[in-house]
Amino acid sequence: MGSIGPADDTPQTGTEFPFPIVSFQPFLDGTPEGKKEVADRLYDAFHNFGWVYLKDFGISQSEIEEMFRRSKQFHDQPTEWKEKLRLNDPSVSQGYTADGAESSDPHGGRSHKECYEHRKVNELCPAEGELDDWTAWANTFYKKLLDLASHVASALATVLGLDADEFRAQLGQLDGQLRLLHYMPVARKTLESGRNFRINPHTDYGLFTLLFQDSVGGLEVDRFHDGKFVSATPIPGTCVINVADILQRLSNDGLRSTRHRVMAPKLSQKQLDAIGPDGYLPARYSTAFFVHPERNFLVDPIVKEGDKPHYEPCVAGCWRDAITAKNYRLPIPMDTPEQVQAAKCVDLRYMMAANIEKKPRVI
Numbered sequence: 249m250g251s252i253g254p255a256d257d258t259p260q261t262g263t264e265f266p267f268p269i270v271s272f273q274p275f276l277d278g279t280p281e282g283k284k285e286v287a288d289r290l291y292d293a294f295h296n297f298g299w300v301y302l303k304d305f306g307i308s309q310s311e312i313e314e315m316f317r318r319s320k321q322f323h324d325q326p327t328e329w330k331e332k333l334r335l336n337d338p339s340v341s342q343g344y345t346a347d348g349a350e351s352s353d354p355h356g357g358r359s360h361k362e363c364y365e366h367r368k369v370n371e372l373c374p375a376e377g378e379l380d381d382w383t384a385w386a387n388t389f390y391k392k393l394l395d396l397a398s399h400v401a402s403a404l405a406t407v408l409g410l411d412a413d414e415f416r417a418q419l420g421q422l423d424g425q426l427r428l429l430h431y432m433p434v435a436r437k438t439l440e441s442g443r444n445f446r447i448n449p450h451t452d453y454g455l456f457t458l459l460f461q462d463s464v465g466g467l468e469v470d471r472f473h474d475g476k477f478v479s480a481t482p483i484p485g486t487c488v489i490n491v492a493d494i495l496q497r498l499s500n501d502g503l504r505s506t507r508h509r510v511m512a513p514k515l516s517q518k519q520l521d522a523i524g525p526d527g528y529l530p531a532r533y534s535t536a537f538f539v540h541p542e543r544n545f546l547v548d549p550i551v552k553e554g555d556k557p558h559y560e561p562c563v564a565g566c567w568r569d570a571i572t573a574k575n576y577r578l579p580i581p582m583d584t585p586e587q588v589q590a591a592k593c594v595d596l597r598y599m600m601a602a603n604i605e606k607k608p609r610v611i
């Protein structure tokens with residue numbers, strides 16, 4: 249059984265690394281005390297930051313290293329090969345997205361990345377046996393992440409003070425979106441110029457995200473939506489869980505969907521001198537598993553007595569379709585009252601994001 253020292257979950261405010269690290273092992277062990285202990289720590293982390301580093305979560309470091317090797321193997325293929333797998337329906341999250349094809353920046357900024365998403369719901373994946381049985385590996389890893397997500401969802405029920413079985417039944421079959429991201433080498437000058445990012449500031453829009461990052465760094469978190477980003481330093485053997493928009497809406501702002509972005513990694517002067525002002529920053533790989541409830545789930549805020557709902561209800565699948573369509577610059581589906589309602593909620597989401605960008609920056 250993993251252990252949690254008292255120092256593990258203490259937010260280290262005022263440092264470069266202010267996030268709690270929580271062992272998930274007591275939850276996986278299944279005792280009521282262990283489950284409650286983990287849920288309490290997750291509540292503190294999600295209420296205050298929306299962001300936690302998880303360790304002892306049932307996927308080994310060697311499996312994580314293999315995942316990064318597989319991600320690099322995929323992205324090392326020629327562009328023409330990857331383009332044959334190009335994602336053609338954002339709502340199904342299967343296939344390849346080239347650099348520049350997607351952006352969630354309300355001000356039209358540019359994110360420099362490419363990604364492949366895996367659910368194997370169509371043929372937009374490497375064929376059977378191709379790339380050393382790449383798709384067979386991806387299916388197995390996807391399943392592992394879905395199992396972990398299911399445990400995390402049960403923990404979140406406890407965090408929200410709900411019956412875990414009831415909550416899981418309401419969420420239905422969780423829908424995972426496995427995204428293998430490659431941030432290609434990019435000119436230092438590009439990232440130092442206006443509105444160029446590895447990923448622009450955004451919040452994730454599902455229930456929650458499991459995130460794995462390599463050792464390069466550059467991920468930054470705006471904990472309080474005040475424009476003051478802090479580094480979310482990579483820690484071997486951990487993944488991050490970040491609360492996403494649906495969970496924030498569902499918890500009526502009890503849990504925070506945190507803004508984050510990926511910028512140039514923090515490098516030493518010696519490293520910067522070696523790169524030079526006209527040089528390129530190193531490539532970075534990260535992998536996200538975006539977790540969504542089933543499509544029909546109604547995202548209706550759970551309101552405490554005496555409180556008012558902060559959000560209008562909307563259907564999870566329509567919410568997701570509207571956001572992906574917007575990010576891929578496609579028409580937003582508006583054929584049903586549920587789609588119209590979700591589009592209204594999504595419009596508001598982008599308006600709020602744009603307003604945050606306009607706020608004066610707190611240093």
Ligand SMILES: [Fe+2]
Pocket residue numbers: 450451452508
């Ligand atoms: Fe994100």
